[in-house]
Amino acid sequence: MANEASRHVVIVGASLAGLRTAEELRAAGFEGAITLVGKETHLPYDRPPLSKQVLTGARSAADVTLRGQADLDQLDVQLLLGRTATSVDHECVVLDNVDAVPYSDLVVATGVAARxxxxxxxxxxxxxxxxxxxxxxxxxxxxxxxxxxxxxxxxxxxxxxxxxxxxxxxxxxxxxxxxxxxxxxxxxxxxxxxxxxxxxxxxxxxxxxxxxxxxxxxxxxxxxxxxxxxxxxxxxxGVGTTTNQHWLSGVGLAGGSGVPCDTTGRVEGHRNVFAVGDVASWQNKTFGSPHRVEHWTNAVEQAHVLAHNLLDAPPPRSNHEVPYFWSDQYRTKLQLVGRPDLADTADLVELPGRPGRLLGMYFRSSRLVAAVTFNAPAVLARLRPLVATMTNEEAARATAAELVGIAA
Ligand SMILES: Cc1cc2nc3c(=O)[nH]c(=O)nc-3n(C[C@H](O)[C@H](O)[C@H](O)COP(=O)(O)OP(=O)(O)OC[C@H]3O[C@@H](n4cnc5c(N)ncnc54)[C@H](O)[C@@H]3O)c2cc1C
Known part of the structure; x- marks a missing residue:
């Protein structure tokens, strides 16, 4: 492996996962070169407000920028906006079918497109x-x-x-x-x-x-x-998405739904290729199968883990294997942890307090695999560790009862 100062990490996808990976690499002390390539012309911006405050007019386009130019300059990252990675081989990423950018390490952070x-x-x-x-x-x-x-x-x-x-x-x-x-x-x-x-x-x-x-x-x-x-x-x-991985055929990764990675973001069979965020399908030790997650927090948590892995640093503590998601609809904040799709049983209880507060728990073989709340963020936060350990049903119900004053 190249010594660190001569390494050049090329991150394709200048959005949440790509930007956070660059920031995490710098935070972990990486002093080599970083290039961040994005096909959109905007500075990296946040997507959750696009279906919420940007639509209502409560936030402008400028308000959703993730980092201003000054922050990006300070990060010492070469930012190539309005450039599309069209192909790649084991040494270079090709932009707009013309310019070849050599890399020592490639991070795929190209997300998904609306179908x-x-x-x-x-x-x-x-x-x-x-x-x-x-x-x-x-x-x-x-x-x-x-x-x-x-x-x-x-x-x-x-x-x-x-x-x-x-x-x-x-x-x-x-x-x-x-x-x-x-x-x-x-x-x-x-x-x-x-x-x-x-x-x-x-x-x-x-x-x-x-x-x-x-x-x-x-x-x-x-x-x-x-x-x-x-x-x-x-x-x-709004019928779903497709992963932006068609440009990866030169390294054998164009097919499938997600770039297959180990538990820390290294692409299977590739020493120096990594994937993060919505486009990446990471192995998951908690739930025992590879999984691709299209949620904001997942992109942030994976970037943290990936940066340490890329630098061969000890793995950090992270919750990334237990997906977390929120959605705001009317005056309801819906929050979810875990994998409801794995459940064989589920139930739903009304929580005390103002109307519309709910807790749903999902079990697989009597183990907690997911929880959802409506307008009860504190309850949800306490349940995430229980989902991470797939706590047995009796103990999960007892904790939930303690938390919200409902009968176990
Ligand atoms: C409208 C909307 C609302 C959302 N609301 C929520 C929410 O409430 N809660 C939640 O948890 N999550 C939400 N999400 C999901 C969250 O925003 C995503 O999980 C997050 O943006 C993933 O980040 P990413 O960097 O992996 O992918 P993306 O944000 O999709 O970024 C990928 C980037 O790569 C670029 N790119 C693609 N192909 C190429 C190429 N070949 N060359 C160069 N650049 C390329 C794209 O233009 C894009 O900028 C929402 C998403 C959307 C769209």
Whole structure:
């Protein structure tokens, strides 16, 4: 391995995971060169506000910048914005099919892109939401629209639906599954999310199969397989994502859903290639299978672990194997730790205090694998260590009862 001062770490993806990796490397004392490449022209910015405060106008584009130019200069990182990594081999990353940038270590932090529907029309009235530019375009459209159709009842769609309702739009949410949010949260908690939106006047259509999708001058029309026609001025398609890894074919990593890594971010079979954040699928000792996580805290926690690994420093203490996520919808803060998708049973209890405080616990073979709360952050924080140790059901229920004063 090259001595440290002659090392050149090239990080592709100048967003949360890439920026945090650069910062963690410097914090750990790395004195070699760092280049951070990003295809967007904006300084690295934060995505969670894009479906929340940027849409309401409470935060501007400038407010969501993660670090200003002065901070980036101080970090001593060569920042190449508006440049796309188009290919890579074992020595160089090629930018825009032209410039080859040699690396000693490569960090893949290219995240994901919003997926559209196969028959989605290209129109100013039809949106996806992944970037700051997407958010500004959607915000401007919502400010003059009377109605919104959200295709796909995931978190981003739900947050946009909540903003639009608060701005007085008629909102319909269309979901292919029998219950909205069921995939992420299970049917019981999914039903409470549905209720939250219906209580705020959102119309929810489930079991929906889209048979045609056409735009017009004033909006778009979605026709469902059962003949229902849904029209709106503005449509948001929120049906999931695809990983940005197609440019990695030169190192054999273009296929699959996520770049496969060991438990500390080193890409399997590669000594000097690492992956972090939404694009990375890390082995997970807690839950025993590789997993890719599209959550903010995961990107931050993985960057911390990866930087130590890249520098062959002792592994730091970290919670990164137990995913944490939050979502803000209306006045509800939903928080989640762990892996509800692994559960075989789940239950939900109302918490004392103001209405709408809930705790859901998810068990697999009588072990706690996930917990979700509505408006109860302190309870959730105390449950994360219990999920990390997959505490047995009896002990988990006893702790939860102690925490919230409910019967075990
Ligand atoms: C609207 C929205 C709301 C969200 N809300 C929440 C929330 O409430 N809570 C939560 O926990 N998480 C939330 N998230 C998820 C969170 O923002 C992501 O987990 C986080 O941004 C992941 O960071 P990342 O750096 O891995 O990927 P990204 O932020 O996707 O960054 C990847 C970067 O790589 C760039 N790139 C891609 N390909 C190339 C290439 N070939 N060459 C150069 N650059 C490239 C992209 O342009 C992008 O800037 C939200 C995400 C979105 C989109």
């Amino acid at each position: 559209g529907l196969a028959n989605q029309p290209s129109s100013d009235n039809v949106h996806v939401l992944r970037t700051l530019d997407d958010s500004i375009r959607l915000r401007d459209h919502l400010s003059r629209a009377g109605s919104l159709l959200v295709v796909g009842a995931g978190f981003i769609g739900a947050e946009v639906a909540a903003v639009a309702r608060q701005q007085g739009l008629d909102v319909t949410m269309v979901e292919a599954l029998a219950a909205p949010f069921a995939r992420a949260l299970g049917t019981q908690v999914g039903a409470r999310c549905r209720q939250l939106h219906e209580d705020h006047g959102v119309r929810i259509v489930t079991d929906a199969r889209v048979s045609s999708f056409v735009s017009s001058a004033s909006g778009a029309t979605l026709r469902l397989a059962d003949g229902t026609a849904l029209e709106a001025d503005c449509v948001l398609v």
